[in-house]
Amino acid sequence: MIAEQYKAMLQGKSVIRQLAEWSTARGAEIGYENVFDYSLGNPSVPCPAHFTEVCRRLLAEQEPVALHGYSPTLTLPAVRAAVADSLNRRFGMHYTKDHLFMTSGAAGALAHALRCVAVPGQKILTFAPFFPEYKPYVEGAGLTLSVVPPRCEDFQIDFAAAESLLDETTAAVLINTPNNPSGAAYSADTLERLAALLRRKSAEYGHHIFLISDEPYREIVFGGAAIQYPARFYEDTLTCYSFSKSLSLPGERIGYVAVNPACEDAEFIVPMCGQISRGTGHNCPASLIQLAVAECLDETSDLSVYETNMELIYAELKRLGFTVVKPGGTFYIFPKALEENAAAFCEKAKKYDLALVPGDSFGCPGYFRMAYCIDTDKVRRSFAALRAFVAAEYP
């Protein structure tokens, strides 16, 4: 008999995916170049040429039996060591390979991190607006997602609200900075206050509350700002990373968990990840991809287009009278809709061939997300549609 739990999930289609399907269908009618598709967070710039070269060299020069052979349970040691070195160089950390576990992207990293520090029945606290997939990730581990309401003026943290939701059953706090969908990058002040709160509550409850920091947009920060590395602020931090955005490799499913050497039981966590993999069925990312990213750790794709697009869109939205926080990073912006019902707002936008995602599924009704990982030319061309939409529907 098939499992009703998953069959039932088939009803609840992702709003983002549905909108992306609408964009594709509309594109078939009028030409996709005429659909202003701000739905999906799919990188629009190619990976560095060096990544391709490394793959081709590995394929040409390595013995296939070794190149494609099983990774050890804890993933390839040389790759783990290279990632540790890169993080140490960049953020002044003290990782060794024993603190690194390579995963199938950030989804894989979160699946492991959650199971390492929480047991079924416990609570994971996150902050609205949040990536909607956090719900299945957290619930898939038998945990409950508890959501702190958004601080809409700057999308930093509402600490009074966070404190009121933290309790003894809270195993970990899950943050995402820079943030999907708001584009907000947590300031040093926010991270310091969060660390202080978690230390105080850990002491009060007599157990360590972990910080799980999901950082796939770490390398996409704007205005030349310094990257704030959350594990620098709080010892009990598991950093979850994906190369999907920084190297434009979302389909290759490659990321990692980095365990702060100063965290509780730091030496056990990577071996535990190896055990967790046995139960969930993903034993290591692809070996070719592990080896290739290890040679591109301090590189990124040319990410400048995202900042260019952000500046154009932000200025246009302000001109049109939107309430909008200027993103500190990512390729998202999260303005307030022009009516209370963001779903209705986004539905009307479709008449103007604009694909905008309502904020409800991000835990932030009344707002909408634009993913501007698209050509700058298309961004520019979309403004006429945006103006027509606003003028006609919200005169």
Add this chain to the structure above:
Amino acid sequence: MIAEQYKAMLQGKSVIRQLAEWSTARGAEIGYENVFDYSLGNPSVPCPAHFTEVCRRLLAEQEPVALHGYSPTLTLPAVRAAVADSLNRRFGMHYTKDHLFMTSGAAGALAHALRCVAVPGQKILTFAPFFPEYKPYVEGAGLTLSVVPPRCEDFQIDFAAAESLLDETTAAVLINTPNNPSGAAYSADTLERLAALLRRKSAEYGHHIFLISDEPYREIVFGGAAIQYPARFYEDTLTCYSFSKSLSLPGERIGYVAVNPACEDAEFIVPMCGQISRGTGHNCPASLIQLAVAECLDETSDLSVYETNMELIYAELKRLGFTVVKPGGTFYIFPKALEENAAAFCEKAKKYDLALVPGDSFGCPGYFRMAYCIDTDKVRRSFAALRAFVAAEYP
């Protein structure tokens, strides 16, 4: 606080892994070429040159943004269609892409299949001897593994024992043919009898009992025998496959679940796999690897060395007086130890630089496994050690 469940698992190290580590350590002392390492099932022949060529061509010719872009939730449609076509051609099935879901190897395939057709608390029936990882795979899905005792004369199925263990809580039966560790390939007669039993019991209990068929060794069959495809015998079958052995790509983590179009609710199962991935955190195998295997579906590595090795080892074991069933496939053989305690037997073998795995963790005490995916020359050289071991310890 870290999760004690996984921390506790760190104690229970795999016997196979420990033995492999011993082989490596011993190799550092006397040269690895002098350690007769029959511990690990790691393919010893390279992938087809065509696979390497396809990877290099894809990297050279495809747009990186498309090549490395996100796969859809249900994995790449063209790849799924190609796998369906290949299985239809080879086994007379009627799959379409909607019955195929690409996974991270067989481990990923089993993780999805188990969750599709069983809910926490239910029982999965398998047959000794069995691959020890079935236990964490099954328990990781919240299920219980129930093991039918072995039929040691030929390692086919003891149907009386199977029937006595099947009950209303049994959601699925998990088979592995050709079998790790015994090398037995189930005969058409065995598969027909199994199908008849499952149909009768499904009717009796009023729910479909699924067959999960784990087939990573499908392409390694000996003596020119025809491959028996279990889904041909039983409609409610989910076939789990890995290219690890057939294409010698274990590190690339690529396989699939194939849903028999005639099974209960066939149209829901692949979409359910997409939902299951969200909770377990592995969203698709690497896109480059998906695309590359899709062009190599009807190929294999040169697998003939495994049969050569099998014939040599089987003859030598018979000469030395071992009780041993001749393998029908795989790169394993599973003889009876020369004393009741197979662990003690294998421990003594180490004195002769022979790495043999005791059968206890395979659910078959008193036997031992030899993985002969090694050079034929080494197989030949190992016989002096084997003879010395038997002569000295079991005169």
